[in-house]
Amino acid sequence: xxxxxxxxxxxxxxxxxxxxxxxxxxxxxxxxxxxxxxxxxxxxxxxxxxxxxxxxxxxxxxxxxxxxxxxxxxxxxxxxxxxxxxxxxxxxxxxxxxxxxxxxxxxxxxxxxxxxxxxxxxxxxxxxxxxxxxxxxxxxxxxxxxxxxxxxxxxxxxxxxxxxxxxxxxxxxxxxxxxxxxxxxxxxxxxxxxxxxxxxxxxxxxxxxxxxxxxxxxxxxxxxxxxxxxxxxxxxxxxxxxxxxxxxxxxxxxxxxxxxxxxxxxxxxxxxxxxxxxxxxxxxxxxxxxxxxxxxxxxxxxxxxxxxxxxxxxxxxxxxxxxxxxxxxxxxxxxxxxxxxxxxxxxxxxxxxxxxxxxxxxxxxxxxxxxxxxxxxxxxxxxxxxxxxxxxxxxxxxxxxxxxx
Numbered sequence: 001x002x003x004x005x006x007x008x009x010x011x012x013x014x015x016x017x018x019x020x021x022x023x024x025x026x027x028x029x030x031x032x033x034x035x036x037x038x039x040x041x042x043x044x045x046x047x048x049x050x051x052x053x054x055x056x057x058x059x060x061x062x063x064x065x066x067x068x069x070x071x072x073x074x075x076x077x078x079x080x081x082x083x084x085x086x087x088x089x090x091x092x093x094x095x096x097x098x099x100x101x102x103x104x105x106x107x108x109x110x111x112x113x114x115x116x117x118x119x120x121x122x123x124x125x126x127x128x129x130x131x132x133x134x135x136x137x138x139x140x141x142x143x144x145x146x147x148x149x150x151x152x153x154x155x156x157x158x159x160x161x162x163x164x165x166x167x168x169x170x171x172x173x174x175x176x177x178x179x180x181x182x183x184x185x186x187x188x189x190x191x192x193x194x195x196x197x198x199x200x201x202x203x204x205x206x207x208x209x210x211x212x213x214x215x216x217x218x219x220x221x222x223x224x225x226x227x228x229x230x231x232x233x234x235x236x237x238x239x240x241x242x243x244x245x246x247x248x249x250x251x252x253x254x255x256x257x258x259x260x261x262x263x264x265x266x267x268x269x270x271x272x273x274x275x276x277x278x279x280x281x282x283x284x285x286x287x288x289x290x291x292x293x294x295x296x297x298x299x300x301x302x303x304x305x306x307x308x309x310x311x312x313x314x315x316x317x318x319x320x321x322x323x324x325x326x327x328x329x330x331x332x333x334x335x336x337x338x339x340x341x342x343x344x345x346x347x348x349x350x351x352x353x354x355x356x357x358x359x360x361x362x363x364x365x366x367x368x369x370x371x372x373x374x375x376x377x378x379x380x381x382x383x384x385x386x387x388x389x390x391x392x393x394x395x396x397x398x399x400x401x402x403x404x405x
Contacts, residue, residue, distance in 0.1 A: 025319035028283060032316075032326070035280050039065060047325030056245040059331060060125045062275065069278040070127050071396065077118070078396050085119045086392040090147035092193045092385035097378035099144045100194075102202065102366045104211050107137035120151050120191055123395055126244040127274075129186045131155035134220055136183075138212065140203050142194075150190035150203035154212070157184040157240055158306065163266025163335040164240055168348050178348050180234040183216075185241035185338075188250070193387035198377050200250040202369040207239060208260035208338050209362040235355045237341040237348065242268060243334040251336045256368050259360035262336045270330040273308045281308065284315035291318070 033043070040062055042051035052058055071078075107113045117137055121128050131137075133156030140149040157164070157179060164182075165175055185207045190199030206212070216236055223232050241262075243251060254262040276284065288311060289296035295311050313323035340359055346352035378384065 025287075028287065028319050029321060031283070032276075032280060032321070036275065036326075039275055041275070041329075047322070047328060049330055054246055054331060059245050062329075062331065063126045066127050066274055066277040067125070071122060074118075074122060077115075078122070078393075081115055082119065082393055082396055085116050086389055088116055088146075088148050089191060089389050089392050090142065090145055090193060090387075091389050092387035094145045094147060095142070095193055095197070095384065096144060097197055097374050098370070100149070100199075100202075100366070100370050100374060101143040102149055102206065102362060103141045103143050104206065104209070104362055105139040105141055106215055107139060113139055116148065117151055117153075119396075120148065121187060123191060123392070124189065124244070129155075131186050134183065136212065136215060136219065137187075138206075140190075140206060148191055149194045149199055151187060152185055152189070152203055152207050153187040154183040154207065154216075154239065155186050157182050160306075161240070161268075161335065163268070164337065167265040167337060168238075168345065170348065174349060178234070178350065180232065181236060181347055182238045182240060183236055185239055188241060192391070193384040196377075196381070196384040196387065198250075198373040201254050201373050202366060204241075204250055204254060204262065205256055205260055205365045205369055206362055207241075208340055208359055209365055210357070210359040211362050213340065213357065213359050235341075235357075237339065237344040237355055239338040239340060241336050241338070243336075246331075246333065248334050248336070251334070256360065256365055259358070259365060259368075260338050260340075262338055264334055265337045266335050267332040268335060269328075270332040271324075271328050272331075273312050273327060274331075275329055276308075276312050276326070281312065285311055287315050287319065 036048050037043070040050065040052070040058070041048040043049075050058065050062070105113055107117050114137075117139060131153055135153065135155045137151070137153040139151050141147065142149050159175070159179065168174075170178075185204075188200070188204050188207060189195070190197075190203050194202075213236060220232050221235070224230065241251065251262040251264070254260075273281070285296050293314060295307070295314055309327065313327060316323045316326055340357060341347060342356045342358045343352050347355060
């Protein structure tokens with residue numbers, strides 16, 4: 001819950017987490033208040049808000065405590081595997097921008113690739129989601145040197161996303177019936193030194209490649225759903241994704257001729273639970289558990305991706321805090337849609353059944369991205385050549401990356 005500037009639990013938080021009986025509502029309210037002030041929020045009669053311009057660095061700062069907690073939870077993993085996995089990252093001198101040749105590698109559970117994916121996610125300045133439901137994970141490797149360019153993951157989309165639903169033209173019934181045609185890119189990005197060459201645009205564009213669609217169809221078409229017990233016969237026609245740091249420099253103006261286009265369709269409502277992470281969330285959950293509320297243990301598969309919000313809202317209201325006053329954090333993110341079929345809207349509105357795919361092979365997407373963005377950036381800015389592999393471990397051992405590498 002409340003932390004000092006080094007990310008350590010304060011005395012008030014330790015006292016709350018050490019109790020075996022029902023947590024005291026008054027102490028919990030005070031600890032939440034101190035925690036949010038420590039993160040950089042201010043308070044008025046309507047709730048908590050960020051009393052500053054929401055620059056990208058300010059958004060990073062708001063996530064700093066959450067990032068420290070995640071790195072702390074992964075300390076043993078980093079110690080056991082960090083040095084070996086860091087060898088999969090390129091130095092700047094190993095990269096010839098004109099020769100970048102991406103290879104998509106599907107990530108299997110409990111594999112070397114899975115460990116590398118996990119380690120790379122720890123480098124993000126804004127912690128990434130673990131995904132929900134259907135899930136596809138990929139590494140993007142560079143064939144020229146065998147090193148990691150970046151990674152992405154697709155998972156089930158959230159049920160309620162007003163920007164998406166309004167843009168599609170969905171009714172509630174439409175969404176219930178055809179959300180299965182949509183997946184969300186919940187992790188997208190390049191790692192250094194490729195990130196310094198706008199490699200994030202390449203990785204993002206590859207999410208909509210024909211190779212990814214083939215993996216999805218092999219893995220999920222014909223598979224029985226856990227909840228409905230019905231066989232999935234729905235092909236993908238749309239991806240969505242959201243920016244991590246307000247306005248996205250990666251997705252903005254990202255369009256491949258005759259291929260994927262990233263269309264900005266609105267923003268999120270600045271509503272969520274990232275600022276209630278770690279010990280504070282566990283204390284809210286403990287409070288519900290002590291009262292016997294079913295949400296306290298409702299995180300098993302099938303309960304939905306908004307379990308944390310339900311826990312937080314219910315616990316906050318039980319301790320006398322209006323849920324929206326806390327959950328409405330105000331950090332809006334851009335929402336993008338990536339059509340995968342020329343008749344995506346007709347499919348999602350139930351007017352067509354036969355999908356007319358408009359994806360491209362990864363090789364064609366890569367050729368365009370390398371020549372459009374990566375080679376020109378390399379000619380303008382040579383700093384990528386100075387990137388040293390040791391900086392990966394420095395980042396992991398020192399609370400994550402700053403604003404730049």
